[in-house]
Amino acid sequence: MRPFASSLPSEKKTGIVFVTAAVFLIFAAAFSLLCGSVRISLSDAAGAIFNGPVGMGERIFLFSRLPRTLAAIIVGAALSVSGAVIQKVLANGLASPGIIGVNSGAGLAVTLCAAFGIYGGAALSLFSFLGALLATLVISFGAWKWGNTRSTVILMMGVALNSVLGALSDSVIEFNPDIAAMSADFKIGDLSAASYGKLIPAFVAVAFCLAVLFLFSNELDVLGMGDETATGLGLNTKLFRAVFLVAAALLAGCAVSIAGLVSFVGLVVPHAVRKICGARAKTQLPLCAMIGAGFVTLCDTLARSLFSPYEIPVGIILAFVGAPLFVVILIKGKGR
Numbered sequence: 001m002r003p004f005a006s007s008l009p010s011e012k013k014t015g016i017v018f019v020t021a022a023v024f025l026i027f028a029a030a031f032s033l034l035c036g037s038v039r040i041s042l043s044d045a046a047g048a049i050f051n052g053p054v055g056m057g058e059r060i061f062l063f064s065r066l067p068r069t070l071a072a073i074i075v076g077a078a079l080s081v082s083g084a085v086i087q088k089v090l091a092n093g094l095a096s097p098g099i100i101g102v103n104s105g106a107g108l109a110v111t112l113c114a115a116f117g118i119y120g121g122a123a124l125s126l127f128s129f130l131g132a133l134l135a136t137l138v139i140s141f142g143a144w145k146w147g148n149t150r151s152t153v154i155l156m157m158g159v160a161l162n163s164v165l166g167a168l169s170d171s172v173i174e175f176n177p178d179i180a181a182m183s184a185d186f187k188i189g190d191l192s193a194a195s196y197g198k199l200i201p202a203f204v205a206v207a208f209c210l211a212v213l214f215l216f217s218n219e220l221d222v223l224g225m226g227d228e229t230a231t232g233l234g235l236n237t238k239l240f241r242a243v244f245l246v247a248a249a250l251l252a253g254c255a256v257s258i259a260g261l262v263s264f265v266g267l268v269v270p271h272a273v274r275k276i277c278g279a280r281a282k283t284q285l286p287l288c289a290m291i292g293a294g295f296v297t298l299c300d301t302l303a304r305s306l307f308s309p310y311e312i313p314v315g316i317i318l319a320f321v322g323a324p325l326f327v328v329i330l331i332k333g334k335g336r
Contacts, residue, residue, distance in 0.1 A: 017277055021287055025073075025294040032069040032301040033061065037308040040065060070203075071194035072297040072314070075255045076265060078206045080292025081285055082251035083266025084273070085213060088224040088281065089244050090139070092154050094329070096267035097132070097252035100154060101161030103263070104169075105135025106256035107186070111169045114179045122201040129205070129253035135161060136249040140241070189262035189315025191300050202254040209247040210289060217281035220244060224279070262315055264322020265292055271329055 034040050044057030048066075053059040083096040090100075097103045109131025113124050142157045173180050213220065219240050222230045230237050255262065269292040270284070277283050299321065300314040 014277055014283055017287065018290075021290040021294070025290045025297070028294040028297040028301070029069055029073065032072065032297050033065050035301055036065065036304050037311070067194045067196055067199060068191050068300065069297060070199055071191050071258050072300045073293040074199065074203055074206055075191070075259045075262060076269075076293040076296030077210070077289040078202075078251040078255040079262060079265040079296075080269040080288040081210060081213065082248040082255070084270035084281075084284055084288045085220065085244050085248040085251075086136075086266070087270055088220055088279075089241055089248070090154060091224065091226065093271065094155055094267070095139075095158075096264075096270075097248070097255075098261070098263040098266060099162075100139045100158035101135045101165060102132045102139070102249060102252045103256055103261050104162045104165035106132035106253040107261050108165045108169045108172075109253070110186070110257055110260075111172050111179070115172050115176045121197055124198070124257045125201045125205055125254050128257040129250045132253035132256065133246060133249040135165065136245050140245055186260035188313040189260045189318065190313035191259050192304075192311065192313075194258060198258050202258055205250055205254050209251050210285075212243070213247055213285055214282075216240065216243070217285060220281040221279075224281075260315065262296070262318060264318055264326060265296060267329070268322050268325045269295060271325075 033045060034042070038057075038060055040057055040061050044055070045061050047054060048058035048061040051058070053062050079097060082102070086095045086097065086100070086102070087093055106128040109127040109129075110124065113119070113127050118124055118127070138161060139154060139157055142154060219235060222233055222235050223237060223240055223244070225233075227237050252266070269288055273284050273287045273291060277287060296314065296318070299317040303314045303317045304311040306312075
């Protein structure tokens with residue numbers, strides 16, 4: 001039986017959804033750039049783009065609002081697409097980078113990097129990817145060992161892996177008190193420390209992974225049909241499973257290196273997109289990227305605007321929104 005099977009929407013409906021998602025992302029980005037504890041006018045934004053950091057408004061726009069908005073877009077797109085790919089490869093609608101331990105693997109790697117004085121750049125993205133990849137391989141082995149459709153086994157493995165990796169991160173912090181200050185915001189998920197130094201290598205890696213996944217979207221659909229069907233259609237399942245899992249791990253690792261342990265994005269957004277437009281990867285992945293980017297951007301703007309001039313980490317807003325939706329998904333998915 002094909003996981004996530006659903007009738008494909010009409011081309012007209014799909015086009016409307018794509019336009020709506022693009023408008024939502026543009027609105028969320030504009031809202032993020034202009035709103036906050038300090039209001040930025042359109043003239044300040046235009047002046048910053050064409051004239052550079054001349055006044056205070058232009059400086060806030062260039063060195064605070066713009067990198068933070070770009071960070072939210074990258075993180076939202078990366079986690080949403082990563083979640084969609086992991087769910088497809090593991091044939092498990094409850095799998096996501098945060099729930100099955102992928103984010104925690106990247107988080108442990110980032111904590112180790114901080115202990116050795118690495119706070120940004122390509123090295124941080126590389127090590128966070130390696131941590132996410134290791135966690136992904138552990139979960140993939142469990143899915144292969146006990147069967148791809150055993151949702152309970154995969155989720156329990158994820159809970160155990162999250163606990164072990166979290167304990168290791170806490171141990172590193174305990175022996176390195178200097179990095180304890182960053183641990184709270186990192187565990188919750190926060191974008192206040194976004195900088196161009198973190199964004200550039202992460203953007204390159206995320207753009208490369210998205211291009212690979214979009215290019216092989218048909219193969220991802222075939223793999224989602226199950227190993228027997230995919231092999232019968234001539235797909236090299238081992239090769240493509242490895243490619244997709246590595247891409248998903250790199251996406252999650254880059255997101256964690258920027259924002260910390262952001263939860264629920266990789267679970268909720270793919271589910272919403274599947275409900276709207278089905279599970280065809282060629283449609284689902286770009287929609288996940290746009291809606292996920294807009295969702296995180298909007299939540300981050302609310303996080304720094306609701307209690308202005310005080311800010312709360314974006315992970316708190318995402319948890320308030322994502323946790324109830326996760327419970328609804330669990331209830332609706334009972335017995336399936």
